[in-house]
Structure formats: C-alpha cells, structure tokens
Amino acid sequence: MAEAFAFIVPANFIIICRSSLYQNHNTLNFLNILLILFTGLAFLFYGVYYFFSPNFKLEFKRFGLQKFGLLAAWLQILGGTGLLVGLIIHFILVISTLGLAVLMLLGVATRIKVKDSFQQTFPALFFMIMNFYLFLVSLNYYG
Numbered sequence: 001m002a003e004a005f006a007f008i009v010p011a012n013f014i015i016i017c018r019s020s021l022y023q024n025h026n027t028l029n030f031l032n033i034l035l036i037l038f039t040g041l042a043f044l045f046y047g048v049y050y051f052f053s054p055n056f057k058l059e060f061k062r063f064g065l066q067k068f069g070l071l072a073a074w075l076q077i078l079g080g081t082g083l084l085v086g087l088i089i090h091f092i093l094v095i096s097t098l099g100l101a102v103l104m105l106l107g108v109a110t111r112i113k114v115k116d117s118f119q120q121t122f123p124a125l126f127f128m129i130m131n132f133y134l135f136l137v138s139l140n141y142y143g
Contacts, residue, residue, distance in 0.1 A: 035133075039130055
C-alpha cells in the first residue's frame, strides 16, 4: 500500500495524495499537486497583473492584439482558478489544463510571429508544456 500524504492548500482543503501518478484512479500524486498549485497561482497572478501593469497592455499592443488583452487576462484568471478548483473537481481540471495549454500555444505562436527571442518565448512554451502534461495526467484520472 502506498504512503499517503496530506497537503493543505490555501483554501483549507486537504488533498490526500499517493506515491503513484494515480492510486486506484482517485488521487493525484504530490508532485502533480505542486505543479497544479504553482501553475494555477502563476496564471492568477499574471491575469490580475494585467490590470495593474501598463507593460502587459503594451505587450498586447506590440503583438497587434490590444483588443484581446482583457480577454487573455480573464482567461488566465479563469484557468488559474479552474486549476485550483480542479484539485477537488477533477473534470474542471481537465477543462482548465486543456484551455490553458491552448492559450499558451497561441501565445507561443504569437511570439514566433513577431520574431521574439527564445528567452521571451520560453515562459509561454514552458506553461504550454506543463499544462499539456497536466491535461494528460487529468485524463488518466478517468482512465
């Protein structure tokens, strides 16, 4: 029998995780929970930061996508919230990880289109890969 760990998330939820990817298809492992928390909080931060940082708005203007900046910010906030809620309601995790992976795919494509450097493109690429990985993990839950 695998060892169980209790992990307390900020909203006072206790998540029980096992040492395998999923134990009996009902729990996430500790590393995946940390990745979900990190990614969810990062998207919440960046989504909210859009409203306070003129630099974020200038980035969308530089991309020629200024009319989509507000939408992208709200999608990041919604996706980040969905990742955190998805720790309890796994179907929300599936939707959120896929949505954020697609959003970051569009971000990578945009950065390539405007010929940004790899260093500028890397964060979007990193979060795209991480969310795609978490999407596959969340699908495994239903396997």
